[in-house]
Amino acid sequence: MKRKAGIYIAGTFFSVMLLSLCYYGSYRLSYQHFKQEEKQSEAEKSKAEMVETDTTKIATITPYTQCVLEEYDIETKTVTDKKMSILERFVGYTREELAEYLNVYLEEMPKEEKRNGLIAYDLISFSKDKIVLRKTYDSKQAAYKFFMVAKNSEIVVYYSDKKRVFEYTGLMVDSLPEEELTKLEQGFYVKDKQELYGILENYSS
Numbered sequence: 001m002k003r004k005a006g007i008y009i010a011g012t013f014f015s016v017m018l019l020s021l022c023y024y025g026s027y028r029l030s031y032q033h034f035k036q037e038e039k040q041s042e043a044e045k046s047k048a049e050m051v052e053t054d055t056t057k058i059a060t061i062t063p064y065t066q067c068v069l070e071e072y073d074i075e076t077k078t079v080t081d082k083k084m085s086i087l088e089r090f091v092g093y094t095r096e097e098l099a100e101y102l103n104v105y106l107e108e109m110p111k112e113e114k115r116n117g118l119i120a121y122d123l124i125s126f127s128k129d130k131i132v133l134r135k136t137y138d139s140k141q142a143a144y145k146f147f148m149v150a151k152n153s154e155i156v157v158y159y160s161d162k163k164r165v166f167e168y169t170g171l172m173v174d175s176l177p178e179e180e181l182t183k184l185e186q187g188f189y190v191k192d193k194q195e196l197y198g199i200l201e202n203y204s205s
Contacts, residue, residue, distance in 0.1 A: 058094060059126065061086060061091055061092065062086075062091060063086060064086075064129075065086050065127075065128060065129060066083065066130040067083065067085070067131050068081055068082070068084070069081065069083075069084050069133050069134075070124070070132065070135070072135070072136045072137070073139060073159075073164075074137065074140075075140055078164075080163070098126065099123050105121055106118070106121045115142060115189070117137045117140070117142030117143075119136055120135070120136035139159060143160075143191075144160045144189035145190065146193075147159070147160055147162045147187055147190070148196070149184060150173045150181070150184035154168065154169065154170065154173070155169045155171040155200070156168055156169065157190075160189065169200060
């Protein structure tokens with residue numbers, strides 16, 4: 001009788017131990033699976049936040065970005081600025097891409113820019129709302145200093161950029177030969193002051 005009772009107790013104990021081990025094993029597997037899913041979820045969340053952060057940090061030019069171009073003359077120390085429409089080719093450009101474009105433009109500048117003495121083309125500020133560019137000219141380095149043209153029958157002398165007036169001469173073109181009149185109507189570049197005053201002296205005589 002005692003032997004049967006011992007066997008029963010031992011069997012019961014063994015069954016309890018077996019169930020406990022099964023329960024513990026199941027718990028460990030469930031816990032490990034939960035932790036693995038938690039880590040994966042955190043990694044995906046972190047990656048998404050990183051992508052979102054990078055996207056918000058990188059500003060690009062849009063069709064609505066305001067563009068201001070400053071033109072600075074070293075010799076006269078004057079700055080003029082004007083608002084420009086964004087060219088379609090620049091839409092989507094980042095700060096680095098626009099700066100690279102300006103560098104290439106300076107290296108391969110148009111002949112007119114070289115003639116006007118362009119020495120620098122800089123990106124002053126950049127955001128998705130507004131960009132500011134600056135062209136710096138040194139008229140001392142310009143191939144031609146002046147541009148002479150007839151305006152309302154008067155001979156007017158501009159700087160080589162054809163925007164800033166150097167002198168309203170007061171000389172009228174009515175009495176000039178037809179050949180000279182044609183030249184002045186089209187306008188032409190003048191190398192320096194010596195050449196300029198020589199031409200004006202001829203026109204006034």
